[in-house]
Amino acid sequence: MAERTDSGTRLDPWVDAYATRARGMTASEIRALFSVASRPEVVSLAGGMPFVQALPLEALAETAARLVRERGAQVLQYGSGQGDVTLRGQILDVMSEVGITAHPDDVVVTTGSQMALDLVTRIFCDPGDVVFVEAPSYVGALGVFRAYECDIVHVPMDEEGLVPEALAEAIAQARAAGKKPKMIYTIPSFQNPAGVTQGPERRHRVLEVAKREGLLLLEDDPYGLLGFDGPPPRAIRADDDEQVIYLGSFSKTIASGLRVGWAVAPHGVREKLVLAAESAVLCPSNYAQLTVSEYLATQPWREQVKVFREVYRERRDALLESLEQLMPAGTRWTHPAGGFYSWVTLPEGLDSKAMLPRAIAALVAYVPGTGFYVDGQGHESLRLSYCYPEPDRIREGVRRLAGVIEGELDLAATFGTGRVLRDAEGPEGPAPNIL
Amino acid sequence: MQVMVLAGGLSAERDVSLRSGRRVAEALRTARPDWEVVERDVDAGLLTALADDPPDCVIPLLHGAAGEDGAVRDVMDCLGLPYVGTRPNACRLAFDKAVAKTLVRRAGVATPDWVALPHATFRELGAPGVMAALDRGLGFPLVVKPTRGGSALGVSVVHSREELPSGMVGAFAYGDVAMLERFVTGTEIAVGVIEMADGPVALPAVEIVPDGGLYDYAARYTAGTTQFYVPARLDAAVAQAAAEAAVTVHQVLGLRDWSRSDLIVADDGTVNFLEVNVAPGMTETSLVPQELAASGIDMGEQMAVLVERATARV
Numbered sequence: 137m138a139e140r141t142d143s144g145t146r147l148d149p150w151v152d153a154y155a156t157r158a159r160g161m162t163a164s165e166i167r168a169l170f171s172v173a174s175r176p177e178v179v180s181l182a183g184g185m186p187f188v189q190a191l192p193l194e195a196l197a198e199t200a201a202r203l204v205r206e207r208g209a210q211v212l213q214y215g216s217g218q219g220d221v222t223l224r225g226q227i228l229d230v231m232s233e234v235g236i237t238a239h240p241d242d243v244v245v246t247t248g249s250q251m252a253l254d255l256v257t258r259i260f261c262d263p264g265d266v267v268f269v270e271a272p273s274y275v276g277a278l279g280v281f282r283a284y285e286c287d288i289v290h291v292p293m294d295e296e297g298l299v300p301e302a303l304a305e306a307i308a309q310a311r312a313a314g315k316k317p318k319m320i321y322t323i324p325s326f327q328n329p330a331g332v333t334q335g336p337e338r339r340h341r342v343l344e345v346a347k348r349e350g351l352l353l354l355e356d357d358p359y360g361l362l363g364f365d366g367p368p369p370r371a372i373r374a375d376d377d378e379q380v381i382y383l384g385s386f387s388k389t390i391a392s393g394l395r396v397g398w399a400v401a402p403h404g405v406r407e408k409l410v411l412a413a414e415s416a417v418l419c420p421s422n423y424a425q426l427t428v429s430e431y432l433a434t435q436p437w438r439e440q441v442k443v444f445r446e447v448y449r450e451r452r453d454a455l456l457e458s459l460e461q462l463m464p465a466g467t468r469w470t471h472p473a474g475g476f477y478s479w480v481t482l483p484e485g486l487d488s489k490a491m492l493p494r495a496i497a498a499l500v501a502y503v504p505g506t507g508f509y510v511d512g513q514g515h516e517s518l519r520l521s522y523c524y525p526e527p528d529r530i531r532e533g534v535r536r537l538a539g540v541i542e543g544e545l546d547l548a549a550t551f552g553t554g555r556v557l558r559d560a561e562g563p564e565g566p567a568p569n570i571l
Numbered sequence: 572m573q574v575m576v577l578a579g580g581l582s583a584e585r586d587v588s589l590r591s592g593r594r595v596a597e598a599l600r601t602a603r604p605d606w607e608v609v610e611r612d613v614d615a616g617l618l619t620a621l622a623d624d625p626p627d628c629v630i631p632l633l634h635g636a637a638g639e640d641g642a643v644r645d646v647m648d649c650l651g652l653p654y655v656g657t658r659p660n661a662c663r664l665a666f667d668k669a670v671a672k673t674l675v676r677r678a679g680v681a682t683p684d685w686v687a688l689p690h691a692t693f694r695e696l697g698a699p700g701v702m703a704a705l706d707r708g709l710g711f712p713l714v715v716k717p718t719r720g721g722s723a724l725g726v727s728v729v730h731s732r733e734e735l736p737s738g739m740v741g742a743f744a745y746g747d748v749a750m751l752e753r754f755v756t757g758t759e760i761a762v763g764v765i766e767m768a769d770g771p772v773a774l775p776a777v778e779i780v781p782d783g784g785l786y787d788y789a790a791r792y793t794a795g796t797t798q799f800y801v802p803a804r805l806d807a808a809v810a811q812a813a814a815e816a817a818v819t820v821h822q823v824l825g826l827r828d829w830s831r832s833d834l835i836v837a838d839d840g841t842v843n844f845l846e847v848n849v850a851p852g853m854t855e856t857s858l859v860p861q862e863l864a865a866s867g868i869d870m871g872e873q874m875a876v877l878v879e880r881a882t883a884r885v
Contacts, residue, residue, distance in 0.1 A: 144780070144800040147856050151795030163792035165724060171586040175614070178581075493583055493725065493744040547743055550694045551736035 157285055166504065169492055170566040173501035179533030181455075181520040182501040183566050184328070184476055188391050190447050192435060196391075199430045200423075207426070215422040217414035218406075219245020219398070223429040227398055230432070231384060233367075234360045235374030242377075242400050244409045245420050249358060249385040249397030250276055252409075255416065256354060256381055256399065257284045257319075259408045265318035266310045270298050272479070272508030272517070274328045274356065275565040277321055287315060288510045295470070297334040298322050300341040307349050319352045320345075325369045326359040326475025329508050329519035333363075333473055339372045346379050358385040358397075361441050363474035364449040378402055386428055388476075389441050394424040448476065454527035455520060458534035464541050469520075476523040479505075481516055482541065485548040488518040494543060500536035507564040572606040574599060574878055575626040577643065579612035582635025583745065584722050587792065591853035592632045594860070595874055602871030613643060621650060628878045629654040632850055634721055639850050640666045653881040655874070657849040661825035668718050668846045669750050671824060675844045678823040680816045682844040683835075684709055685752040687718050690743050702735050705751055712754040715739060717746035721848060723787045728754060752845075757837040759786060760803045762817035763851065763859040764830045765873065766880070771821045773814035774862035776834075778803030794856050801865040809840050816842045828877050831859050 173180040203211045218224070224240040231238065246252040253276070261267065263285035269277065271290035281288050289310060292302045303320065310317050322342060324334040334342065346353040355372045363369065373382035385397040401409055413419070431437065455478060459469050466483030480502075482488060489504040503521075505514030520537075522530055576599075578592020579585055592610050599608045609626070611617065613633060629652055637643055641659030648659065657665065665671050669687035676682050686709060693701050705713070715738035716726040725745035729738040742749035763774040778800040781790035790797045802810065817832040824830075824847065831851035835843045851859045853870070863870050 144778075144798045145861075146795045146798055147861075148794035154795075161793075162789040162796060165583075165788045168586045168722075168724075168788065168792075169583055171589075172581055172583065175581055175585075487740075490740055490744055496583060497745075499581075546694070547690065547740055550690065550698050551740055552698075 157283055160282070164564060166489070166492065166507070166564050167567070169496050170501065172496050173566065178496070178499045178501055179525060179529050179536060180501040181522065181525070181530070181533050181537070182503050183524060184521050185524045186388050186392050186476075187444070187447055187524055188393070190443055191391060191440065195435055196427070196431065199434065200427055203423070203426055203430060211423045211426045213422060215419045215425065217419050218410045219243065219420055220422065220425045220429060223396075223425050223432075224398075226429055226432045227384065230361075230389075231371070231382075231400070234357065234369065234371040236371050236382065236400065237374075238377070238400050242403075242406060244399045244401065244406055244413060245425055246397050246399060246413065247417060247420050248387060248392075248395040249356065249383040249399070250280075251413070251417070251420075252383045252397055252399035253277055253280045253354075253356070254283075255409050255412045256383075256401075256405075257281060257286065258416075259405070259412050260352060261286050261318055262316075264316065266315045267318060268303060268306055268310075268320045268351075270322060270327065270330070272329055272505060272514055273321065274323060275503075275507050277356065278508070278510055281321075282510065286318070290509060290511060290513065293327075293330060293332060295332055296338045297324060297327060297330075297332045298338070298342055300338070300345050303342065303345050304349070307345070307351070317349065317351055319354055321354045321356065322372075323356045323359075324372060325357055326362065326472055326477075328359070328475065329477050329503070329505075330479040331470040331472030331475060331477045332479075333369060336370065339370075340375070343372050343376055343379065347376070353380045354383065355380050356383045358383075358388050359475035360384075361389055362445055362448060362476075364445060364452065365473050373400060381405060389444065390428060390431060390437070394428060396420065396424050396428045445474075448474075448523060451522040451525070451527055451530055452478075454530040455522040455534065458531040462534050462538040464538060464545060467541065476521050478520050478522070480518050480520055482518070483545060484516075485552070486541065486544045487515045489515060491540060491544050495537060495540045498536045498540050500533045500540065502537065503565050572603065572628070572878070572882070573624075573626040574606055574608045574628050574630060575621075576608065576610045576630045576632055577613055577617075577638075578610060578632045580633045580635065580638055581613075582633070582637065583720070583724050584634035587722055587852055587854060588632055588634045588638065588850075590855070591634070591850075591857065594855065595630060595632060595853050595870070598869075598871030599874050599878075600871070602869060602875050606875075613637070618646070618650075621652065625650070625652060627653070628881050630874065630878065631656055632853065634850055634852065636666075636719060639721070639848070640719065651885075653885050655828050655877045655881045657827045657830070658825070661827070662849050665824050665826060665830070665847050665849050666719055668716070669748075671820075671847055672844065674823055675820050675847075678819055680819050680823075680844045681841050683714075683753040683755050685750055687748055687750045689748045693739070698736065698739075702732055705735070706732050709751060709753050713738075714752045714754050715742045716750050716752070717742045718748040718750045720745050721846075722791060722852070723785075726787065728785060755835050755837050755843050757835045757843075758803065758805065759833075759835050760805070760813060761831055761833050761858040761862075762813055763862045764817050764821040764826075764832070765877075766828050771818050773817045774859070774868075775802035775865050776805065776810060776813050777801045777858045777861050777865075778805070779858070791852075792854065792856055797856075799858075799861055801861050803836075805836060806840070809836055809842065812840075812842045816844060820844060820847050828880065829859075
């Protein structure tokens, strides 16, 4: 029951009790529009849901049933805060694909790598500490950094990702302003949302900046095994086990619903991560961990990753081909060599956020570029994901989107600008279960 | 009694509609435990479901187009299904804000001056010239909004000619015709109207004081961001005038069962009509539920009475 006083009601008796950091947690027009995207009539190029239908579901069902039947007392019990030791060993095998060698004790299993992001930020960042992120960056990471009241600084990227010179300059500027730089957050392979990948030389130079400046390098690598051309890119962590904390995930290579990810960190950091994990969730789900462990032990998981690669490659091709055929002049986009996303830059004067209602009315969804920034950038851009819809649906979605952009160009020709800055600026994407 | 609550749809207000639908369905189940109350989205399977197992009554709680423009109700009429709320033709009059304002003003209720223009007019006549004419005819500040739609989607307050292009583009994002309405400062209120046995009755007005000054989407659906007063802090005479205005709107537009008028009481006490809703929001932060509670009326009980009225009409 809402409180009712002489001064009226706010329909929430706790309104004055919330922490300052909860201030930005409000209903949003954009999130409301995303709720329409889950309808089957809408071609959603918005969400980042992996295509789990490609998994051997029967085998997974058998694995899950067998676990409860034969090891129920273990899988349904609490586990270690650091994660199951067998799985940690298997994770080393997975990480060998990106060149990482480590010891099982270096690994902390988490509830998705999102939790690892949270834990790392929790143990390193005081309010006001500066975190350097790519421009644009993963909305979920921005949300975590904001929750811990970090000062988030976007650093420009080019077609090879994070620009080391710009990173060094941003760090220098922060120091000159009396701020406290703490961490560099990067997704070097098939970046979300931009779809770009750092080459070996670029990775080396980014690492050099981190070392020179004495900053932690947080390497987020959920898409590393999902490259379409050649072997997976070598992780930055493969060349440095002191400066880098590596975050990995089974969400894209097995199943996002299992929520199993991990962090690999130097000894001292790892000890704190385990303590922080225990205070946050006690332990990651034993059931989910052992399902993953059994899957890795009994299924040809490398072959399954190849299946995923082919599924996503076909969809990437469908997206790029239809963009090439249909997009109005002045539209540009990135050509991802792996992962889930392409980053589209609209013709001059158009605003992706203002355009979203028209897109939803035309039954196509995307994520406006503003969602991947905390500083108001991104109006001219949008993220398209090709991971979930079938190729024909992707083509239809691009056709609809092209029509929407044509309509916006017509509006821009009339009024000169499409910019509408009504919503609070900030990271804003669809809920994880939105297509 | 089998009741189907229709909620969701494809409009930008889908999320709000789903929340309204869930709340009304739950309230009905509590008030009438022996009724079968189902919640249903509007999709390609709906008509088959209605044909296979027709409910005794439908409650359309679809917000936005198709829900409030009468289209789905037309289909209900064709199928001979009773439903709670206004008939299709009256929905069309109410849903188009410019049409509703014309009829309401004709009935003697004040409403701020307005102009409704499609994008094509700006394109054909040239936006600078049209905007200059608007400046001369209406002046600033103005409220710019889509003529059709709710939840303040696409609505902005424009203070100068320089801000107008952004406001227009924001409104055109939600529809092909935008309404520019003279901004009136005063007390923002809403008044629900429920048809009782002897005619439409106004519920107590709810006064809306959003923290940021603008009752936009976030202010509407984030608990804690808006201060509400029920009944509104109005002089008795003004409160009476607001109640009469809401009932007049309900009657002159030919609305049925229930409605909610959004009004603004100018500083001189004049009650101005802004728009009316034929499927009022019924979420946790919506206005009609607050008015019902302030009147001591149980929401589920009231909805059950409306259902019984609807089924008795057949």
